[in-house]
Structure formats: structure tokens, C-alpha cells
Amino acid sequence: MSIRRQRTPPPARHSKVLIIGSGPAGYTAAIYAARSALSPFLVQGPQPGGQLTITTDVENWPGDKSVQGPELMARMGRHAAHVGAELISDFIVEVDLSQRPFVARGEMGTRYTGDTLVIATGANARWLGLESEVAYRGQGVSACATCDGFFFRDRVVAVVGGGNTAVEEALHLAHFARHVYLIHRRDTLRADKTNQARLLAHAKVTPIWNAEVIEVLGDGRAVTGVALGDTKSGARSSLDIDGLFVAIGHDPATELFKGQLAMDQDGYIVVTPGSTRTSVPGVFAAGDVQDRHFRQAVVSAGMGCMAALEAERFLIDAETLEVLTGEVAV
Missing domain, CATH: 3.50.50.60 (FAD/NAD(P)-binding domain)
Known part of the structure; x- marks a missing residue:
């Protein structure tokens, strides 16, 4: 039973x-x-x-x-x-x-x-999924320009993304940084036209088209640059920067x-x-x-x-x- x-x-x-x-x-x-x-x-x-x-x-x-x-x-x-x-x-x-x-x-x-x-x-925050990105979070890699942009006064930084958030982050960083690169995997932005016009007209912002970050470079203590891959040709290059801001949503x-x-x-x-x-x-x-x-x-x-x-x-x-x-x- x-x-x-x-x-x-x-x-x-x-x-x-x-x-x-x-x-x-x-x-x-x-x-x-x-x-x-x-x-x-x-x-x-x-x-x-x-x-x-x-x-x-x-x-x-x-x-x-x-x-x-x-x-x-x-x-x-x-x-x-x-x-x-x-x-x-x-x-x-x-x-x-x-x-x-x-x-x-x-x-x-x-x-x-x-x-x-x-x-x-x-x-x-959405991240790029790179081991090197994880290693340098808080040491030059950030997902919030409003939070951390002040720390990069007179430095060179890059923003990854192509939407409104990325463009707005780049424009915000331009108030502090010596120069800002916007890295986008396509050759056109998804941001609205007004934001695009402001970004493309800004003297301190340079877009890098058809590129993706394949590695964050550093000296073990801070970010020193990024390795880039061309999304069309596959060619590789490097970019010297002091900070990387991920703005992909x-x-x-x-x-x-x-x-x-x-x-x-x-x-x-x-x-x-x-x-x-x-x-x-x-x-x-x-x-x-x-x-x-x-x-x-x-x-x-x-x-x-x-x-x-x-x-x-x-x-x-x-x-x-x-x-x-x-x-x-x-």
C-alpha cells in the first residue's frame, strides 16, 4: 500500500x-x-x-x-x-x-x-562581450558618460554605438575631453537627424565608420587604446585613447x-x-x-x-x- x-x-x-x-x-x-x-x-x-x-x-x-x-x-x-x-x-x-x-x-x-x-x-547596460572590456571596467571602460565623463577632462576618449544614446554620450563627453571618437559598425547613424547634424558639425568629435572594437588595450592599470576591425574589409588597426564608453543600449x-x-x-x-x-x-x-x-x-x-x-x-x-x-x- x-x-x-x-x-x-x-x-x-x-x-x-x-x-x-x-x-x-x-x-x-x-x-x-x-x-x-x-x-x-x-x-x-x-x-x-x-x-x-x-x-x-x-x-x-x-x-x-x-x-x-x-x-x-x-x-x-x-x-x-x-x-x-x-x-x-x-x-x-x-x-x-x-x-x-x-x-x-x-x-x-x-x-x-x-x-x-x-x-x-x-x-x-549592454556590453561588447570582450574579456578585455571586463578587465578594464572602472579603469577606463564605462557605460555612462554622464557618470564618468568628468574623469576624462582633457583626455582622448571613444564612444561605441550609433543610436541617439551614443551620439548624446559623445556630445556630452566633448564638454570635457580633448577629443572624442565615435566608433560605429556601419557608415550611417541610427540617431535622429538633429543629433546627427550636431555630432557631425562638432569640431571635437570624429566618427570612425565601419569599425568594431575587437579588443580593449591597456597597461594593466588603465585603458591605453582599442584594437579595431573593419566590418567590410576585415583590416585591423589601433586607436590610442584614454577611455572607452560603450553606448549600445x-x-x-x-x-x-x-x-x-x-x-x-x-x-x-x-x-x-x-x-x-x-x-x-x-x-x-x-x-x-x-x-x-x-x-x-x-x-x-x-x-x-x-x-x-x-x-x-x-x-x-x-x-x-x-x-x-x-x-x-x-
């Missing part, structure tokens, strides 16, 4: 505010939600602290002349925990936004439920939410203008997961504040509706 063993349901934990993601947006949302006595859970994800944990010097964070990225994120995490947020070391692999409370399942099976949900999963970390939230054609979560509200009431999106334009830590932190305050307002309105009518807001 066989004995059926009843499966133990996975453990469940509930919070009024569930936050997924632990960059500046997630930590700031946790701080504000905790200060509102909402006892938020913050599930940190695979890279606690987000992209800033792989950034060295940060010189544009208000109040700090210079701070290391990992140190800044550690401070934000400690602040969130100090005011009452619970930081959970787990990785969300599945979410269900079809009803409230919302459900998120962790990698080890734990079910997290939230009356509201703040999505702060960020976005990841970002991928928002929204795979978990596809089919459940409105997104644009590139996978960024769509929010109500001037808000962090998504297409699902009670779900809010903050930071790079919805911001395709600025991608700055201070902007993400501001959105995290907005998301927490909007989540608090949603909960107040939902409780008021239930008291007045006996109906539960959905």
Missing part, C-alpha cells in the same frame, strides 16, 4: 509594501515606507546594491564630494534597515499581479505577498512582469506621467526599470521616494474604501 505524503506548502511572508530590487530606488522606497510605519520587505535580488556596486568613484551624489559606489549602497542599505525595513537576501523568480495581495516567489520557494508592490529591478530587468504590466517596445515599464503608478493599481515602478532617459542614481532615489509615498496613499485610500463601503480595493 502506497502512502501519499502531503506536500508542505512553501513558507509565506506578508508585508503592506513589498519591494523588489535594491539599488538607489529600492533602498529609498524602503526608507520612506519604513518611516511611514509600513514595515516593508525589500528582496535584494542577485546583486544587492545594483549597478552602483560595480562603480568606483561617484562624484555626483549630493553631499559627497567623492564616494565609492559599493560604500554608498551599503550606507543606503544600513539606513533602510535602521529605520525598520527588512532586507531579505533572496532572488524573485516568479510574480503574480492578477490579484491583491500580490505574490512573488523566491528562488528557494518562499512566497512573499504584498498589499502593494514597488518594482525597482533596474536595467543592465540598456535592457530593463522586466522579464518577470511581461504580460502583466504595460511596457513600451523596449521592455521599460510604462507609468502615469509624473508618477510611478503602473497599469496595475497598487503596483509602482521606480528607477531605471522605467527611466530610459536619465539613468542616474539621484533620479532613481527620487523615484523610490515617490513610489513609497504613492504606495502609502494607495493603502490609505484602500482602507478608507473598505471602511466606507465594505469593498476591498483591487
